[in-house]
Amino acid sequence: MKKQTGESKHDKFVRLAEARTNKIIDTLQLLGNCANTSVYEYTKDEVDEIFQAIEQELREAKKKFTKAEPKKTSRFLLSTHKEG
Numbered sequence: 001m002k003k004q005t006g007e008s009k010h011d012k013f014v015r016l017a018e019a020r021t022n023k024i025i026d027t028l029q030l031l032g033n034c035a036n037t038s039v040y041e042y043t044k045d046e047v048d049e050i051f052q053a054i055e056q057e058l059r060e061a062k063k064k065f066t067k068a069e070p071k072k073t074s075r076f077l078l079s080t081h082k083e084g
Helices: 009-033 044-063 079-083
Strands: none
Touching: 044 079
């Protein structure tokens, strides 16, 4: 059933999915800027931790398209930040 706006569920999905995917891509590109060692300092472990968290969240998001109600993960903090 269409809403009064005339936008179908699929049209709404396409509109939101494209916008949200582009937002994620933009944010990942910004994260990539943190690799600049003339501005930032980081360890391999920190980088591994960041990408493990991103990959885990990506797996969870993908599951939502095939399973009902997967559990939401907590917010990400680097382990060095958790200590202090």
